[in-house]
Amino acid sequence: MKNSRITVGIFGIIILGIVLFVLNLFVGSVMIPFDDILKVLLKTNTDNTLSVIIFNYRLPQALTALLAGAALAVAGLLMQTLFRNPLADPSMLGISSGASLGVGIVILLTGVISGAAVSSFGWWSTIGVSLAAFLGAVVVLFVMLTFSSRMKNMTTLIIIGLMIAYLASSITDILKFFSLKEDIHAFVIWGMGSFSGVGTSKMPIFAISIIIGLIATLFLSKNLNILLLGEMYAENLGLNIRKNSVVIIVVSGYLTAIVTAYCGPIAFVGLAMPHIARFLFKSSDHRLLIPATMLIGMDMALFCNLIARMPGFDGNLPINAVTAFIGAPVVISVIMKSKK
Amino acid sequence: MEILKTSSLSIGYDKKTVVSDINVTLNEGDIIALVGPNGAGKSTLFKTFSTHIKPVGGKIELFGKDLMSYTPKERAKMLGIVLTERPDDMFLKVSDVVAAGRYPYTGMFGKLNENDEKEIKVSLELVGVNNLTDRVFNTLSDGEKQKVMIAKAIAQNTPVIMLDEPTAFLDYPSKIELFSLLKKLAKEQKKAILFSSHDLELLLRYTDNLWIIAKNKPFVAGNSADLLRNGIIKNFFELKDADNDYFLKENL
Amino acid sequence: MKKMLCICLSITCILFSCGDISKNAQKDACVENDNLMKYTSYIDVSRYKSGYYVNVSNPWNEKSLGEFYLYPDSLELPNELENKAVIRTPVKNVIAYSSTQWSVFLEIGEIERVKGILESNYTDNQDIKRLFAEKKIEDVGIETSLKTEIVINLHPDVILYTPYSTVPKTEIGALTGAVMFPFADYLENHPLGRAEWLKVIGFLTCREKDTDRWFDDIVTRYESLKELCKNIENRPTVFSDLPFEGQWYLPGGASYIAQIFHDAGANYIWSDNNSTASLPVDAETVLSKARDADFWRVMNSTNHKFTYEGLAVENELYTYFKAYKNRNVIVCDIRESGYFEKSEYEPDLLLKDFVFVFHPEMLDNEDYTPKYFYRLTDEK
Numbered sequence: 001m002k003n004s005r006i007t008v009g010i011f012g013i014i015i016l017g018i019v020l021f022v023l024n025l026f027v028g029s030v031m032i033p034f035d036d037i038l039k040v041l042l043k044t045n046t047d048n049t050l051s052v053i054i055f056n057y058r059l060p061q062a063l064t065a066l067l068a069g070a071a072l073a074v075a076g077l078l079m080q081t082l083f084r085n086p087l088a089d090p091s092m093l094g095i096s097s098g099a100s101l102g103v104g105i106v107i108l109l110t111g112v113i114s115g116a117a118v119s120s121f122g123w124w125s126t127i128g129v130s131l132a133a134f135l136g137a138v139v140v141l142f143v144m145l146t147f148s149s150r151m152k153n154m155t156t157l158i159i160i161g162l163m164i165a166y167l168a169s170s171i172t173d174i175l176k177f178f179s180l181k182e183d184i185h186a187f188v189i190w191g192m193g194s195f196s197g198v199g200t201s202k203m204p205i206f207a208i209s210i211i212i213g214l215i216a217t218l219f220l221s222k223n224l225n226i227l228l229l230g231e232m233y234a235e236n237l238g239l240n241i242r243k244n245s246v247v248i249i250v251v252s253g254y255l256t257a258i259v260t261a262y263c264g265p266i267a268f269v270g271l272a273m274p275h276i277a278r279f280l281f282k283s284s285d286h287r288l289l290i291p292a293t294m295l296i297g298m299d300m301a302l303f304c305n306l307i308a309r310m311p312g313f314d315g316n317l318p319i320n321a322v323t324a325f326i327g328a329p330v331v332i333s334v335i336m337k338s339k340k
Numbered sequence: 341m342e343i344l345k346t347s348s349l350s351i352g353y354d355k356k357t358v359v360s361d362i363n364v365t366l367n368e369g370d371i372i373a374l375v376g377p378n379g380a381g382k383s384t385l386f387k388t389f390s391t392h393i394k395p396v397g398g399k400i401e402l403f404g405k406d407l408m409s410y411t412p413k414e415r416a417k418m419l420g421i422v423l424t425e426r427p428d429d430m431f432l433k434v435s436d437v438v439a440a441g442r443y444p445y446t447g448m449f450g451k452l453n454e455n456d457e458k459e460i461k462v463s464l465e466l467v468g469v470n471n472l473t474d475r476v477f478n479t480l481s482d483g484e485k486q487k488v489m490i491a492k493a494i495a496q497n498t499p500v501i502m503l504d505e506p507t508a509f510l511d512y513p514s515k516i517e518l519f520s521l522l523k524k525l526a527k528e529q530k531k532a533i534l535f536s537s538h539d540l541e542l543l544l545r546y547t548d549n550l551w552i553i554a555k556n557k558p559f560v561a562g563n564s565a566d567l568l569r570n571g572i573i574k575n576f577f578e579l580k581d582a583d584n585d586y587f588l589k590e591n592l
Numbered sequence: 593m594k595k596m597l598c599i600c601l602s603i604t605c606i607l608f609s610c611g612d613i614s615k616n617a618q619k620d621a622c623v624e625n626d627n628l629m630k631y632t633s634y635i636d637v638s639r640y641k642s643g644y645y646v647n648v649s650n651p652w653n654e655k656s657l658g659e660f661y662l663y664p665d666s667l668e669l670p671n672e673l674e675n676k677a678v679i680r681t682p683v684k685n686v687i688a689y690s691s692t693q694w695s696v697f698l699e700i701g702e703i704e705r706v707k708g709i710l711e712s713n714y715t716d717n718q719d720i721k722r723l724f725a726e727k728k729i730e731d732v733g734i735e736t737s738l739k740t741e742i743v744i745n746l747h748p749d750v751i752l753y754t755p756y757s758t759v760p761k762t763e764i765g766a767l768t769g770a771v772m773f774p775f776a777d778y779l780e781n782h783p784l785g786r787a788e789w790l791k792v793i794g795f796l797t798c799r800e801k802d803t804d805r806w807f808d809d810i811v812t813r814y815e816s817l818k819e820l821c822k823n824i825e826n827r828p829t830v831f832s833d834l835p836f837e838g839q840w841y842l843p844g845g846a847s848y849i850a851q852i853f854h855d856a857g858a859n860y861i862w863s864d865n866n867s868t869a870s871l872p873v874d875a876e877t878v879l880s881k882a883r884d885a886d887f888w889r890v891m892n893s894t895n896h897k898f899t900y901e902g903l904a905v906e907n908e909l910y911t912y913f914k915a916y917k918n919r920n921v922i923v924c925d926i927r928e929s930g931y932f933e934k935s936e937y938e939p940d941l942l943l944k945d946f947v948f949v950f951h952p953e954m955l956d957n958e959d960y961t962p963k964y965f966y967r968l969t970d971e972k
């Protein structure tokens with residue numbers, strides 16, 4: 001009975017994911033009639049414009065959404081269990097802010113240094129932005145690790161994370177203050193989030209990096225389960241609290257950093273998806289929750305990407321606006337439920 | 341058989357000593373109550389035994405070896421704890437909590453084998469909560485939660501079990517029930533049980549051995565009847581004559 | 593008490609009548625009906641007695657950005673202008689917000705009137721750098737954080753600022769007593785309209801004869817090039833810009849660059865769009881509409897030259913465009929060419945660059961070296 005519920009649930013999420021993935025390929029600002037889609041799929045004429053749109057533009061975008069969604073959601077789950085706080089997510093540790101600061105430095109400061117707005121920087125900007133986000137996230141991660149290895153108290157760590165986030169965003173604000181309008185505009189656009197930054201050329205490196213991180217999380221399930229009892233019990237059961245915290249922070253920070261680097265700071269996926277997984281399966285077993293959260297994160301990201309690129313208008317909605325729109329109600333309902 | 345032994349042990353936080361010169365032994369089948377007022381150092385001693393904090397001075401030996409020389413995994417198989425803190429996860433089930441006791445014995449993904457399942461079942465039955473297995477831990481009563489946590493410690497299969505304030509939050513019948521359970525564990529499972537409490541009346545009635553701890557006073561260990569008879573308890577807790585007489589009459 | 597009341601009443605009467613007078617003065621008979629600006633949309637200049645009446649409007653609402661009277665310093669100011677925004681010409685101390693302003697002062701040899709400029713570290717102009725070194729021009733900060741105290745200390749009589757729809761910059765005017773003059777050149781969507789703003793500097797420095805001649809030459813050259821391409825049958829198609837985070841920000845069909853494409857004898861793919869602002873467009877829409885476009889114009893603000901390989905590394909999608917495949921990408925190296933500083937007053941050269949790419953035969957295959965835009969080739 002119990003197992004069948006899980007099987008049905010997982011199966012349902014996967015089916016939904018496949019449907020959303022296919023919709024992501026078929027639907028976009030350019031309307032492609034169904035017959036033409038079939039023609040494109042059947043014929044392997046790769047130089048047809050429709051096939052370029054589907055395979056070279058929509059496919060990498062859908063794959064990016066899928067991977068980013070899984071990575072952010074599972075990173076959120078890790079943070080929530082580690083800090084035993086249902087509202088924890090990677091942004092809480094200042095990792096996202098660190099990434100934003102890195103990007104801010106590149107976008108906003110290159111103008112000052114090189115004397116030109118980076119907004120039309122071409123291929124330099126894309127690579128520079130990714131690298132900067134990653135470096136920014138890693139620096140914050142390193143700072144957090146230094147603190148976490150000295151401190152056993154998770155609440156203190158959360159407060160330090162929040163303070164680092166404030167610090168990073170205030171530095172970003174100061175940079176904005178001295179920047180060119182074009183650069184601020186570029187920074188704002190980056191901050192809206194997008195799944196189209198990866199593309200076919202950078203897909204292999206992005207996918208491999210994310211998949212490595214996702215696999216790593218599977219090996220954490222046992223320790224995460226023990227953490228649910230509380231730190232003192234976990235410690236008594238033989239868990240090395242500090243070492244474990246460091247590993248969890250590194251893995252979730254790594255995943256967040258990579259996604260932020262390529263897609264911008266995407267909010268709410270990490271916060272809301274673990275809750276959906278928990279409520280759906282009424283479980284706290286991470287051996288189930290980790291894969292379930294990944295799958296739900298994938299579905300969510302694909303859905304948001306679909307909404308953002310709704311047919312009927314030419315432009316893209318910012319991904320962040322869509323994820324917040326869907327994620328915020330989830331978070332609110334979780335708070336209401338847990339306070340009962 | 342001697343399980344745990346301290347010599348000239350000083351406990352405290354950082355370099356600040358709370359209680360010093362503790363020389364006690366914990367033997368197989370012992371059931372010992374650690375008694376003292378709040379803030380006297382009961383939790384500090386527990387945390388020191390569970391290696392959450394380091395001793396300020398002196399030595400703790402577990403099976404004749406320095407406690408700190410064991411790996412965390414090894415210690416997890418020797419010393420189980422039950423605290424006043426409770427897991428508060430929304431979906432954590434009773435079976436999950438007790439299964440956590442098997443953590444030191446399972447592999448990389450924490451998969452339970454036949455033996456683990458058996459140990460869990462036995463623990464649940466021994467404590468008498470096998471009917472609660474599929475309940476969400478958070479929805480249990482305080483007494484039930486206490487029992488489940490004890491079942492977890494039993495599943496952990498350690499020669500020593502330490503319980504911090506196990507009678508707190510319990511009504512009187514549950515307290516009595518708990519003491520008989522602890523006695524059963526000590527007798528049948530040959531476990532050494534150490535628990536803390538500040539409920540003197542109950543302790544004098546139901547336990548044989550007391551460790552008395554208080555700030556800036558020498559640590560005392562002994563048979564509860566002896567300690568009562570020679571006036572040490574009266575002095576320690578600054579009892580009025582009338583109360584002391586009552587305890588003498590009730591317990592001797 | 594009665595006396596007091598009387599005085600009060602009479603003062604009120606005077607105030608009211610004054611108000612009436614000033615209202616009438618607005619459409620003063622002295623403002624002549626001779627708009628001196630022919631191509632601009634957002635500025636009108638008319639003669640007013642011995643000076644000029646200037647009205648700067650904006651595209652956002654009906655309200656004017658300001659009315660100004662330019663009046664020679666050597667003459668006595670007419671009484672009715674006492675309470676107006678008056679700029680005495682030639683101006684003495686100018687703060688210039690943008691390079692399109694000071695570059696005209698520089699060109700007509702009146703740069704000593706400019707005392708402070710913004711965002712000075714973005715310029716490569718050698719003359720400006722020298723003036724900085726000689727402390728003849730001061731850096732007064734950037735748009736978002738003006739060095740207010742330095743501005744006050746420069747005693748400006750006019751501050752040429754760049755107007756945006758959002759924040760009105762008036763505090764600095766109140767602090768310095770300078771006239772805040774909105775230099776709305778960037779809003780103009782016709783290349784000649786934008787260039788015509790150079791005449792405004794002429795009016796301010798009493799060098800209108802020179803600036804008129806300068807502008808007329810531009811018009812002659814521009815119009816004759818445009819005339820050349822007017823009746824061309826074979827008009828290539830063109831689209832513009834690179835995407836950022838999956839989104840293209842395309843120039844609207846009524847924008848500056850769209851006008852130049854048209855005048856250079858090409859068809860801009862988004863010409864049916866009437867917007868002057870940039871349009872956010874999803875990459876797949878651009879791909880489906882512009883894939884077969886003949887030419888692709890991009891801006892490069894890096895210090896590195898673009899290459900076809902580099903573009904392909906940035907985004908593999910680029911390689912599917914016909915313009916990419918046929919090596920018909922048109923590039924402007926913004927920094928190297930001084931695009932933002934100079935191109936505004938050389939629309940004829942901008943046009944010629946594009947004509948040279950689109951219709952080289954029209955230039956009689958002359959040996960032309962492009963000034964701003966050139967066709968990117970595979971040669972190193």
